[in-house]
Amino acid sequence: MKKIILFLIIPVVCFAQSNKSDEILNLVKENFNKIKDYQVNVHIKVDVNFIKVPEGDATIYFKQPDKIKLKSEGFAMLPKEGINFSPLNFLTGDYTSIFDKEENVDDNPCYLIKVIPLGDKSDLILTNLWVDKKQYIIRKIESTTKSNGTFIIELNYDKDIKYPLPSSMVFSFNVQKMEIPVGVMGDADEINKTEEEPRRKSKATSGKVYVNYSDYKINIGLPDNIFEKEEK
Amino acid sequence: MITLINIELYKIFKKWRTYIGFLVIAVIVPVINFAMLAEGEKSLDFMTRNLQQSFVFVGNLLNGYLVSYFILISLAVHIPFLITLVAGDLLAGEATAGTYRILITRPVSRMNIISSKFIAGFIYTAFLVLWLAIMSLGIGMIIFGVGELIVVKSSGIIIFARNDVFWRFLGAYGFAILSMTVVTALAFLFSSLVENAIGPIISTMAIIIVFLIVSALQINFFRKIEPYLFTTYMSSWRLFFDDPVDYAALYKSIAILAGHIALFFGATVLIFKRKDILT
Amino acid sequence: MPEEKIIEVKNLSKEFKELKAVNQLNLTVFRGDVFGFLGPNGAGKSTTIRMLLSLINPSEGDIRIFEKSLKKERISILKRIGAIVEKPDFYGYLSAFKNLEILGKISGADVSRKRIMDVLELVGLDKRSGSKVKTFSHGMKQRLGLAQSLLHDPDLIILDEPTTGLDPQGMKEIRDLILHLSRDRQKTLFLSSHILHEVELVANRMIIINQGTTMVEGKVSELLNTSKMKVTFEVDDSDKAKSILSETGYTNDLESVINNTLIFNMDSEKIASLNKYFVENNINVSAVIPTRSLEEYFLKITEKVS
Numbered sequence: 120m121k122k123i124i125l126f127l128i129i130p131v132v133c134f135a136q137s138n139k140s141d142e143i144l145n146l147v148k149e150n151f152n153k154i155k156d157y158q159v160n161v162h163i164k165v166d167v168n169f170i171k172v173p174e175g176d177a178t179i180y181f182k183q184p185d186k187i188k189l190k191s192e193g194f195a196m197l198p199k200e201g202i203n204f205s206p207l208n209f210l211t212g213d214y215t216s217i218f219d220k221e222e223n224v225d226d227n228p229c230y231l232i233k234v235i236p237l238g239d240k241s242d243l244i245l246t247n248l249w250v251d252k253k254q255y256i257i258r259k260i261e262s263t264t265k266s267n268g269t270f271i272i273e274l275n276y277d278k279d280i281k282y283p284l285p286s287s288m289v290f291s292f293n294v295q296k297m298e299i300p301v302g303v304m305g306d307a308d309e310i311n312k313t314e315e316e317p318r319r320k321s322k323a324t325s326g327k328v329y330v331n332y333s334d335y336k337i338n339i340g341l342p343d344n345i346f347e348k349e350e351k
Numbered sequence: 352m353i354t355l356i357n358i359e360l361y362k363i364f365k366k367w368r369t370y371i372g373f374l375v376i377a378v379i380v381p382v383i384n385f386a387m388l389a390e391g392e393k394s395l396d397f398m399t400r401n402l403q404q405s406f407v408f409v410g411n412l413l414n415g416y417l418v419s420y421f422i423l424i425s426l427a428v429h430i431p432f433l434i435t436l437v438a439g440d441l442l443a444g445e446a447t448a449g450t451y452r453i454l455i456t457r458p459v460s461r462m463n464i465i466s467s468k469f470i471a472g473f474i475y476t477a478f479l480v481l482w483l484a485i486m487s488l489g490i491g492m493i494i495f496g497v498g499e500l501i502v503v504k505s506s507g508i509i510i511f512a513r514n515d516v517f518w519r520f521l522g523a524y525g526f527a528i529l530s531m532t533v534v535t536a537l538a539f540l541f542s543s544l545v546e547n548a549i550g551p552i553i554s555t556m557a558i559i560i561v562f563l564i565v566s567a568l569q570i571n572f573f574r575k576i577e578p579y580l581f582t583t584y585m586s587s588w589r590l591f592f593d594d595p596v597d598y599a600a601l602y603k604s605i606a607i608l609a610g611h612i613a614l615f616f617g618a619t620v621l622i623f624k625r626k627d628i629l630t
Numbered sequence: 631m632p633e634e635k636i637i638e639v640k641n642l643s644k645e646f647k648e649l650k651a652v653n654q655l656n657l658t659v660f661r662g663d664v665f666g667f668l669g670p671n672g673a674g675k676s677t678t679i680r681m682l683l684s685l686i687n688p689s690e691g692d693i694r695i696f697e698k699s700l701k702k703e704r705i706s707i708l709k710r711i712g713a714i715v716e717k718p719d720f721y722g723y724l725s726a727f728k729n730l731e732i733l734g735k736i737s738g739a740d741v742s743r744k745r746i747m748d749v750l751e752l753v754g755l756d757k758r759s760g761s762k763v764k765t766f767s768h769g770m771k772q773r774l775g776l777a778q779s780l781l782h783d784p785d786l787i788i789l790d791e792p793t794t795g796l797d798p799q800g801m802k803e804i805r806d807l808i809l810h811l812s813r814d815r816q817k818t819l820f821l822s823s824h825i826l827h828e829v830e831l832v833a834n835r836m837i838i839i840n841q842g843t844t845m846v847e848g849k850v851s852e853l854l855n856t857s858k859m860k861v862t863f864e865v866d867d868s869d870k871a872k873s874i875l876s877e878t879g880y881t882n883d884l885e886s887v888i889n890n891t892l893i894f895n896m897d898s899e900k901i902a903s904l905n906k907y908f909v910e911n912n913i914n915v916s917a918v919i920p921t922r923s924l925e926e927y928f929l930k931i932t933e934k935v936s
Contacts, residue, residue, distance in 0.1 A: 194510060
């Protein structure tokens with residue numbers, strides 16, 4: 120009898136968990152969909168192995184559902200996965216989500232939800248989302264990708280926010296192989312030091328990118344042409 | 352002494368061969384710039400390809416600074432050649448023309464004669480490098496504008512903020528003047544030994560090219576002698592494009608190059624002071 | 631009052647790898663001399679001049695100029711010397727004027743336009759002052775060489791083959807200039823030349839060297855007196871002339887007879903009396919040509935050794 124009950128309960132519980140995670144995610148999506156578009160100034164600091172980039176300023180433009188643009192007067196660089204932290208980014212296509220547990224992120228109680236994309240299309244293998252219990256904003260993302268290793272996005276928000284848009288983000292990552300072509304620049308002291316493929320070196324790269332967001336302009340009706348590819 | 356230097360400079364700049372160097376640079380730099388206009392994006396793409404795998408970036412990386420950097424690297428052999436054209440002729444030219452006789456019978460010391468010639472040669476060298484600097488940066492900035500400078504080393508990629516680049520170029524070109532003065536001094540030394548400028552031009556270039564080849568080859572033995580070749584230190588201008596700048600290595604390179612200049616010039620003085628003028 | 635020794639060379643030697651070009655050479659040049667420095671090709675003249683001008687280092691010996699050691703006071707000595715060494719070469723890509731200006735500046739001379747043009751005029755190049763020297767003929771370069779040697783108004787002028795490549799008119803002009811410099815400007819001149827006739831006409835003292843050593847040194851007049859003259863008599867009847875000679879001591883002096891020309895090798899004092907003898911014996915003498923010259927002496931001396 121116990122076996123039968125267990126047998127009946129487990130799928131129900133699973134279903135319930137699944138249901139619960141979907142519910143949570145839907146609330147997150149709804150929250151985010153309040154934003155039609157936004158424009159924000161960013162200050163970027165890159166702290167990555169083997170790359171030295173000066174701290175820089177740029178502007179990010181976003182328009183639902185997935186238009187995103189980085190603009191800068193000078194040079195600015197953002198990790199691909201970090202430029203667009205819209206939850207929709209992680210929740211497109213077919214996926215399964217599982218409610219794992221409740222866990223705090225910086226003293227903020229969160230739900231930890233696992234998202235597994237189905238099919239082969241997505242680059243993501245597994246994503247862990249920490250969703251704030253009260254505000255249904257994403258506080259942390261941990262994702263494993265097929266091609267680019269693992270990354271973690273930590274999002275910080277101001278106290279009383281109207282929209283789920285962070286004030287700062289820390290993007291941490293670990294890339295197994297980052298090849299640097301040496302030959303083009305002719306690094307004289309190092310050239311031809313390796314046996315094969317003398318023009319490249321494979322390195323494991325890791326690091327963090329710190330982004331501060333300021334001056335959000337939300338739902339201002341951004342035109343589509345901002346997102347067009349620039350004519351050089 | 353100033354009179355002597357002025358006279359030597361006058362003689363140098365009255366010869367058409369002096370202008371070859373300036374002309375060559377005036378042609379090569381625009382040519383490289385236009386080549387970069389056509390192909391630069393592709394090269395940049397190639398350089399940053401793997402960066403692009405993980406990052407999104409914007410900015411004018413194909414700018415005058417990048418082209419100038421590229422020019423500095425490319426002309427490692429060409430500029431020395433242009434230097435030897437004039438430096439190799441400073442003494443040998445007098446022998447060829449037969450003018451040693453009227454020069455050395457003047458009431459001035461041989462030391463003054465040789466010093467004034469060397470200083471004039473150095474001034475030519477400095478002018479040539481400055482001309483390269485002005486052409487590279489000038490034309491580059493006009494065509495491509497300025498921006499951040501991306502430098503790809505085997506130790507990683509460095510992107511310098513646009514206001515952090517110019518002083519580095521000043522340092523690099525300043526260092527290049529020192530490097531090229533070593534070439535001047537060597538050609539000058541050879542020039543004191545022969546009666547025709549061709550000899551010094553060829554022998555100086557031969558030494559530079561052989562040394563560069565030795566530096567580039569993979570053989571263990573060559574690796575050991577590499578620190579003793581002055582050409583190894585001539586490319587130390589790259590140290591300016593590092594973060595942080597390795598000033599210790601830089602000062603070491605400067606000292607070694609300066610030492611070579613002193614050595615070559617010292618040898619020339621010894622030879623010249625005692626030389627029997629038979630031409 | 632002892633004459634000032636302008637140049638004093640003692641036991642001067644120069645050895646190149648296998649050749650001793652100058653061997654224990656001694657010579658003295660006094661103030662006001664026009665000194666002839668003679669010797670066949672390869673005798674060591676050029677080497678000696680180069681040593682006087684510090685172009686070459688002596689292997690041995692001592693050179694004193696203006697009574698100072700050349701080794702120790704080279705610069706102050708060179709200030710007072712003007713020289714041409716062998717072929718006068720200049721900066722061909724510069725004008726005559728510019729060459730002089732540059733060389734003059736180094737020598738500390740007055741290089742005002744007036745002074746340079748004066749010197750160019752003296753050598754006959756004032757009209758070509760702006761032309762590039764590479765367009766000059768050899769003779770013109772010779773003149774420019776002379777100009778360069780005079781620009782800073784030196785006390786001693788050393789000229790190596792000053793008349794080479796000049797036409798007879800040019801040679802005369804140079805000779806006149808040399809005499810002018812000696813007599814009117816009290817310069818001391820040191821001339822080496824192959825054109826011995828030229829030297830004979832201007833020099834008062836001379837040295838003949840061969841294989842790097844002194845053969846003879848002394849006053850030109852004294853040296854020439856020790857040699858006999860070659861005298862050519864042109865007569866109307868050489869047979870008759872010959873026959874009347876046979877009874878006299880002049881026969882011994884007769885060297886050869888070609889048509890109506892009799893060539894004697896005799897002391898100069900005898901010329902007048904021989905002439906008188908012919909005339910008294912009804913032989914018409916249409917010409918008496920003495921060819922007494924340094925050339926003969928020179929050949930004689932140098933033949934001795936070779």
